[in-house]
Amino acid sequence: MELQAERMVDHSLRTKPIAIITSHHNNGTIVSLSKEAKNEGLFHGMKIGLARKMSHRVRMLPYNHNLYGYIYKNIIKTFYNYTPLFEPIHYGQYYLDMSGTNKLYKSMNDIGIHIAKNIYSQTNMKSKIGISSNKLISKISTKVVPENIWQIYNGNESQFLAPLSPDILPICSEKTIKKIIHFLIINSIEQLQQIFKIPQLASILFKDLYSQLNQQVFGQDNTPVYPLLQKSKIINQKILSQDSNDYHLLQSAVRELAGNIGYKLRKSNRAGKYICIEIHYSDGFLNKKYCKLNTNNNHEIIKICKNLFDKIFTRRNRVRAIIMTTTNLFYISQQLSLFNESSTKYQNISSALDIIKKKFGKNSIHNGFNYELCSKLKSVKI
Template identity: 20%
Template sequence: MHVDMDAFFASVEVLDDPSLAGKPVIVGGRERGVVSAASYEARKYGVHSAMPTATAKRLCPNGVFVKPRGHRYGELSNIVMETLSDFSPILEKASVDEAYLDVSGTETLFGPPAVLAKKVKDAVREATGGLTCSLGIAPVKFLAKIASDVNKPDGVFIIEAREVAGFLKTLPVGDIPGVGKHGKGALAKLGIVMAADITRYPEEFWLERFGKWGGVLYDRAQGLDPRGVTTYRAPKSEGAETTFAKDIWDKNELRRILWGLCERVGRRLRRDGNLGRTVTLKLKDVDFRNITRSRTLDEPVNTDERIFETAADLLDKERLTKKIRLIGVSVSNFQRTPYQLKLDLRGEGEKSRRFEVIDKTVDAIREKYGREGLVRGRSLEDDGESAESRKGEDED
């Protein structure tokens, strides 16, 4: 079973503010940012997630733009996942608003698929106070995901084993997860329009043309998917980024913003017990050119200061030729082991322990009083002037 919450972020905003019901709600809000989610009313105008906010405003001038509330979405996501776990202990959280469940063998407890689906939907609606979800039930994982999208929103679609072959004959090849726009075009040149058309060619043909993915594609065309439901998937990286209201060239201003991002990343790493050795700086200039610079450290880190000093050094060494519209930082190459014992001639170990104590204290205070309960000096302006006023002077 694949469970997909309907327009999750936008639906949460309507849930918390009923006056938004029936209106084109767009979660994102920032002039230079991107759309995080759109209600179905907004989607009628062509608005979709990952679309630039400016484009969304042009397409839907009467849209109601709201600022994302990650904490609230996470809170309700946890409620949804806990509710789903009542129906199967084998649950894979695919994202904040979707999950897979292995429901084989649950018929004696909850009834046949159609009855089970109704019970799941009713339970999610009751637990969340009114949120709806769409369900897909099928013999294999990728078909369940496709099925959950057939009768959205608030729908159910079930593919029985005996129906798989017929379903694939009517399934556009572009609907297979992973095919994408370019893959669809490449397949169209071979006369492949529906998923079942793939079987016109032998598996060797697809392996030779597309490698490993060709083999996967050939399996999908026959309704095969060996993947099971994975109950836990360890994160491979932790990151944060932000898009500016106005483009920035001043490195001092970029460093100040970078510090706030490093705090967010460090807090999440410590919360999950992760340390990482690779720090990556991400920049996007006014021409939408992405710049990424990485450094792999001798020791894994999760303190704000260590992450920042590495990312800031990468920023300092980068020669900016154009103004920047986005900055981000991430930590990857995880390991859960503490620092290795070695000669510490420069007192780095003591310095790291001091950073750890500071971060632990700050985390505890913010956990109790909120993020604004304590603000570090790096987050403040050096000269008392606002960032906006400095940006205005730079532009003048």
């Protein structure tokens, strides 16, 4: 979606190699890139310093949050005209549950055409739509089928997957499965399907991942479409514009992420049972740890996250990104406390901050600790 948006704004970029980047600094990384840029030898996640050495033709554009956010909101408004059950994965990728709409339109293809036309009229963005009985097949079809709208009928899932490479299945990104597939020289999903027709052999080969791989090999996926307010987790990510091991800078990033998590939880009147922090270092190393949360109070969330960060920030290497995830979301009802005045005080402060953010925007007010450092950071939300 990012590439389409940039080319829509500047028509001169339509045939040129372009890359969307986190920062123009040498330690920045490529977030998204065009086919022309891939032909130049660049790839997703490459450092900007190396990319500049490899190719001088590629136009590198900074991540434009305002533009992508505006397009995202207009696409969401379009979906509400067709179904209340849709699940945004990230900018440019969505799942829609169209159950019960057969009587309103001639066919599912007809619905797909209507949705694509409406999105184009609202945003000038072209769509690629995969229609099937589950999320797995819909996602794969948009990757491998050249047509803009394609339907895989119920019962034809395994036949559709058979000629494709095993790499297209999400579970095949697991290292253990990759090694087995490479060792057995398996080049198509059809070969995997033949193995899984002998359950004893497949269970010995793939062990704990047998049941999950068995489902994906035959195109089975029972996960429902989670509406926007019913998703079981909230993820926030912050990518530093320049890799750093400055403790105060990183603490500022943690406080800001924790504040955003709290705002989203209170907005939906929910709390998270657990919270997890991941630190991604510039050398590719990853540290993560989680603990119980059970609150949506800003003061408590920031306090918990600061302690959690201190436990996992144990290396001297520079940090590239911090990811914060809260899971097992549940609805809560506020109960007035007669004795715990400090808790009521912090709840009132959080409520006052929420009112300001709703009226003037999410970035209208910052914590004093973050104010001097926030200009050094660049936020990417998932």
